[in-house]
Structure formats: C-alpha cells, structure tokens
Amino acid sequence: MATNYFLIRAPYPALASSMMLPSPRMGNNQGLNAEVTVIRMMDGSRRSIIKKSGNKSRHRWTFVLSRDKMEEVEDFILRYRGETFQVIWRGREVVGKVNLNPVEFSGEGRANGWPGDEAYETTIEMTEV
Numbered sequence: 001m002a003t004n005y006f007l008i009r010a011p012y013p014a015l016a017s018s019m020m021l022p023s024p025r026m027g028n029n030q031g032l033n034a035e036v037t038v039i040r041m042m043d044g045s046r047r048s049i050i051k052k053s054g055n056k057s058r059h060r061w062t063f064v065l066s067r068d069k070m071e072e073v074e075d076f077i078l079r080y081r082g083e084t085f086q087v088i089w090r091g092r093e094v095v096g097k098v099n100l101n102p103v104e105f106s107g108e109g110r111a112n113g114w115p116g117d118e119a120y121e122t123t124i125e126m127t128e129v
Contacts, residue, residue: 006061008076008124011083012095019076021069024061024089025121056128059087059094064121066114073122084129096128 006021037049065073077098087094 005089006063007088009086009088010076010080012086013084015086017076017080019072021063021065021073025064056096058099058125058127059096060123060125061089062121062123064119067118067120070120070122073124077124085126087126094126094128096126099125099127 004023006023007018008021009015009018039047039049041047063073082097084095085098087096
C-alpha cells in the first residue's frame with residue numbers, strides 16, 4: 001500500500017531520527033547521474049567523455065511547508081550533514097546522500113492558519129548510494 005506521507009530518516013543504517021513531511025508539491029524528479037563532457041581539441045576535432053554513475057539516480061522533491069516545519073527540516077538536515085539518509089514515499093525506499101547543505105528556502109507567501117503564518121518552499125535533492 002502506498003504511503004501518503006514523506007518519511008525521511010537518518011543516519012542510515014543505524015536510524016536515530018525520523019521526520020514526516022507532507023506529500024511533495026512536485027513529485028520525484030528522477031534522473032541518472034551521468035555526465036557528458038565535450039572537449040574541443042587544438043586540431044578542431046571534438047572528443048566526448050562520458051562519466052557513468054553505475055545506475056545511481058538523483059531524486060528531487062519540492063515541498064511547501066509552514067515556518068515551524070521549515071525550521072525543523074533545516075535543523076534535521078544540518079544535524080546529519082554528510083550522513084546517509086533513508087526516504088520512504090509511495091511504498092518505495094530510497095537511500096542516499098542529501099546534496100543541498102544547507103537547505104535553502106524561498107518564501108511562498110502568507111499561510112493563514114499555519115504555525116508562523118508563513119509558507120516556505122524547499123527542494124530536497126538526494127543521490128542514491
């Protein structure tokens with residue numbers, strides 16, 4: 001059964017802390033971590049170098065949070081900076097490293113009824129290990 005909440009835990013595998021977030025505004029934007037570099041040689045020819053990632057994916061989730069929840073997310077990510085995180089969402093488990101340190105937030109406007117009366121948007125990006 002798929003879960004409607006977003007659960008993030010750290011440090012993996014000896015999980016000490018868990019945090020629940022609402023479902024992301026923008027779902028799992030997933031892409032392979034491969035890089036193509038094109039180099040132009042002195043004779044005018046071009047060479048391409050492909051750096052493969054070994055089927056590791058990058059995941060990106062965008063959330064709209066209240067001010068209080070935003071502070072909780074920021075503290076959680078900073079507390080486990082450099083550690084491995086586990087995410088459980090929609091019945092799928094993703095284990096990886098969070099790329100954004102520190103987490104960046106942008107104001108989303110007023111949120112009447114939410115604690116702090118402000119809404120913030122943040123994106124959590126994780127690379128599988």
